[in-house]
Amino acid sequence: MGSDGSVLTWMHQVHGDQVAVIGSSPMTQPPDCDALVTATRGLVLAVLVADCVPVLLADPVAGVVGAAHAGREGVRRHVVSRAVEAMVGLGATPQRVDVLLGPAICGRCYELSQDLADEVASAAPGGATRTRTGAPGLDLRAALAAELSRLGVGQVVCDPRCTAEDPSLFSYRRDGVTGRQAGVVWLPQ
Numbered sequence: 001m002g003s004d005g006s007v008l009t010w011m012h013q014v015h016g017d018q019v020a021v022i023g024s025s026p027m028t029q030p031p032d033c034d035a036l037v038t039a040t041r042g043l044v045l046a047v048l049v050a051d052c053v054p055v056l057l058a059d060p061v062a063g064v065v066g067a068a069h070a071g072r073e074g075v076r077r078h079v080v081s082r083a084v085e086a087m088v089g090l091g092a093t094p095q096r097v098d099v100l101l102g103p104a105i106c107g108r109c110y111e112l113s114q115d116l117a118d119e120v121a122s123a124a125p126g127g128a129t130r131t132r133t134g135a136p137g138l139d140l141r142a143a144l145a146a147e148l149s150r151l152g153v154g155q156v157v158c159d160p161r162c163t164a165e166d167p168s169l170f171s172y173r174r175d176g177v178t179g180r181q182a183g184v185v186w187l188p189q
């Protein structure tokens, strides 16, 4: 618990599309999921990433926030759409939800097989690209921006930094064994 009474909530991320709605009672252990949403003030939602996208969402009028972990599987399974739906269930309005897409591996660096690229492109159009070597690539944040646009959310801000290129950021692709960036979002008490 922080000095202001805030409580940090982590998740056990599993590259799926499950969302945990966190109420006012503290979790005894991190839920297995890839998105957290809450309407509880002072509850800090945390997402850990090394190349996947940390997605932070907030409807400040309704007082609802969310944090999601969106890598290739999260993009393919639309975990961010599931998170917005859960926020709507707590009173949020998509048009008022502002979103931050944090540092992640960029499309010029994220190479994948043609089969996987085709699979992701058909499920989540907007992210298909070519890497700097001309191989099939995936721009996770472009796919998420397209998904969020289809949902009609408010402002989407993208931190353009690439985890694989920026040595100040952790990258699983670049380093193998690595640390994680944390993205956090909360409603002030």
Ligand SMILES: [Zn+2]
Pocket (backbone or CB within 6 Å): 105, 106, 107, 108, 109, 110, 162, 163, 164, 165
């Ligand atoms: Zn890059």
